Amino acid sequence: MTPHATVSRLDLGYFVRPADEVGGPLPRVEPVLAYLVRRPEGLLLFDTGIGAADPETEAHYRPVRRPLAGALAAVGVAVDDVSVVVNCHLHFDHCGGNPLFAGRPILVQATELATARAGDYTFPELVDFAGVSYREVDGEAEIWPGVRVVPTPGHTAGHQSLVVREPDGTVVLAGQAHDFASQFGSDELARRAGRDGVAAPLPDYRPWVDRLLEFDPRRVVFAHDGAVWEPSGS
DSSP, X not given: OOOOOEEEEEEEEEEEEOHHHHTSSXXXXXXXXXXXXXXXXXXXXXXXXXXXXXXXXXHHHOOEEOOHHHHHHTTTXXXXXXXXXXXXXXXXXXXXXXXXXXXXXXXXXXXXXXXXXXXXXXXXXXXXXXXXXXXXXXXXXXXXXXXXXXXXXXXXXXXEEEEEEETTEEEEEOTTSSSSHHHHHHHHHHXXXXXXXXXXXXXXXXXXXXXXXXXXXXXXXOSSOOOOBOOTTO
């Protein structure tokens, strides 16, 4: 029997994505969301918020940060209570709070860590800081019974999502595997159409969607979208 687990969403602020990045005439404001997984084995934090950036990046994205300690306190948890951190990837808006967790394991795909350390990718002080303790993962891996990381490359080559069994089914913490829940829904429908034998042409979808749907998720949640994907009829 899978141990009991609960997942809480943490609001860690937002940033403004410029119009030229969103393909429209106006910029778009996007949330920065992390997730706390409570398990008998401990507390797992998926992503840690927006880190300090250089003046150019600050001006480009105009981030507004909510301190991680405050967001955790709002759900009854202190920074020191967190047992393990998982980053979907190491861009500065996902790993900004990592330096608070010196000495605790931080799980990241080996490909992602190598890319981050190669330069011109993120801010080095958010990646390699005093006391950092990475647990590098190469592909899919179980962290605790019923909790596993699954590679979901696309936004970055080393992007990963987290699959968590809950009492009412499975939740997928998809990070930035898709920017929006609607994009995941479009991929799920494209997959369904292909399996139903709908004639070509059909849109392509990301191949790891097959793997995530094998877990029969009841919910899929995202890092930059407050919407939640749920299967039809749920």
